[in-house]
Amino acid sequence: MTDISQALPGFGDFDGRTWLNTAHQGALPLVAADAARDAISWKVAPFELTTERFSGVPARLRAVLGRLLDVPSDEVILGNSASYGLHLVASAFPWQEGDEVLVMEGDFPSDILPWLLMERRHGVKVVRIRPRGRVVEPDELAAAITSRTRVFCTTWVHSFSGFAVDLDALGTICREHGVSFVINGSQALGARSFNLTEAPVDAFTCVGHKWLCGPYGTGFAWLRPEFRDRLHPIKAYWLSMQTAEDLGKELVEVELREGLGARAYDVFGTANFLNFVPFTAAVQHIVDLGLERIRVHDQALVTRFIEGLDKDHFMITSPTEPGPRRSTLIFFSHRDAGRNQQVYAALSRQGIHFAFRAGSLRLSPHLYNTSIDIERALDVLTRER
Numbered sequence: 528m529t530d531i532s533q534a535l536p537g538f539g540d541f542d543g544r545t546w547l548n549t550a551h552q553g554a555l556p557l558v559a560a561d562a563a564r565d566a567i568s569w570k571v572a573p574f575e576l577t578t579e580r581f582s583g584v585p586a587r588l589r590a591v592l593g594r595l596l597d598v599p600s601d602e603v604i605l606g607n608s609a610s611y612g613l614h615l616v617a618s619a620f621p622w623q624e625g626d627e628v629l630v631m632e633g634d635f636p637s638d639i640l641p642w643l644l645m646e647r648r649h650g651v652k653v654v655r656i657r658p659r660g661r662v663v664e665p666d667e668l669a670a671a672i673t674s675r676t677r678v679f680c681t682t683w684v685h686s687f688s689g690f691a692v693d694l695d696a697l698g699t700i701c702r703e704h705g706v707s708f709v710i711n712g713s714q715a716l717g718a719r720s721f722n723l724t725e726a727p728v729d730a731f732t733c734v735g736h737k738w739l740c741g742p743y744g745t746g747f748a749w750l751r752p753e754f755r756d757r758l759h760p761i762k763a764y765w766l767s768m769q770t771a772e773d774l775g776k777e778l779v780e781v782e783l784r785e786g787l788g789a790r791a792y793d794v795f796g797t798a799n800f801l802n803f804v805p806f807t808a809a810v811q812h813i814v815d816l817g818l819e820r821i822r823v824h825d826q827a828l829v830t831r832f833i834e835g836l837d838k839d840h841f842m843i844t845s846p847t848e849p850g851p852r853r854s855t856l857i858f859f860s861h862r863d864a865g866r867n868q869q870v871y872a873a874l875s876r877q878g879i880h881f882a883f884r885a886g887s888l889r890l891s892p893h894l895y896n897t898s899i900d901i902e903r904a905l906d907v908l909t910r911e912r
């Protein structure tokens with residue numbers, strides 16, 4: 528039995544308030560807040576921003592993300608959002624007129640919009656699969672694939688329902704049909720463990736500010752090297768082709784460099800120290816705690832909430848059975864849905880932070896939450912029934 532009366536270490540106490548909304552924003556670990564203060568001091572006295580620090584910022588972030596994902600660090604692409612990696616794949620893919628992209632109707636907008644742009648620019652057709660449930664099931668994907676399908680893009684954990692897709696089954700179908708599988712892991716990575724290289728995924732993108740507890744404006748992508756080799760270069764960023772030291776040479780040679788690997792796709796501003804220094808510390812903290820330990824803690828909180836909720840007055844619409852299809856996003860509604868707004872307001876008044884999404888209430892506990900937080904929320908819900 529996991530002890531969820533204690534939070535995992537390293538976070539603030541939130542001034543007596545209860546943050547149960549990590550699906551919106553994760554809390555920054557204290558060690559990352561210290562790192563951010565350090566980074567600010569480099570800018571207050573710019574001589575502190577040494578060349579070693581400047582070039583060390585992307586190198587250290589890449590290294591820790593490589594450890595998190597269990598991939599070589601030089602395969603990590605630094606970004607600033609989940610959208611960054613999705614736009615990158617959409618823009619760099621070798622499209623031919625008439626190619627098709629499959630997406631899920633009702634998915635998070637970042638998973639649909641970049642492909643719509645390609646519809647305009649390259650004559651690509653975006654086909655929206657309308658799932659019979661809340662996410663695309665393997666048979667629905669298989670039925671939607673045609674000889675023109677090139678890419679299937681979906682969220683791993685759906686922000687608007689809390690359902691996780693069957694990553695392995697969907698990816699296997701994509702492989703069988705030669706379709707590239709693009710995954711947005713923003714609502715999953717940090718709350719569950721997985722092995723990226725073993726998963727049948729070609730491109731993976733993730734935001735940093737939710738379950739990885741980083742600052743806003745962070746994210747990254749990973750492309751399977753064979754998939755990456757098929758993409759067209761879409762940018763020529765000087766810092767990926769030269770170093771800051773190169774600028775000291777008498778004549779700065781400017782040539783397009785080939786063979787940069789993943790680095791060729793980095794976001795501009797890779798030495799973004801104010802954000803990337805605390806992000807590095809946050810991810811290091813997650814790695815140190817261990818994804819499996821975090822998963823067990825988070826899932827125990829989810830179970831506690833599901834067991835304690837008064838089912839006569841409320842109903843849970845996200846998966847309730849433990850397993851890979853259940854996420855850390857729990858959606859529930861008063862049986863009289865018209866009362867949800869009132870319940871949400873009552874929770875907020877007590878300093879208990881949930882989200883109100885698509886007419887339902889969403890709870891998303893993470894490693895800094897305890898069973899006491901869950902009991903506080905359940906108490907309010909009991910009073911509001």
Ligand SMILES: Cc1ncc(COP(=O)(O)O)c(C=O)c1O
Binds near residue numbers: 607608609635711746
């Ligand atoms: C599944 C998913 N993807 C992406 C985002 C954020 O997108 P971005 O990082 O591109 O702003 C969110 C939430 O804000 C989300 O729930």
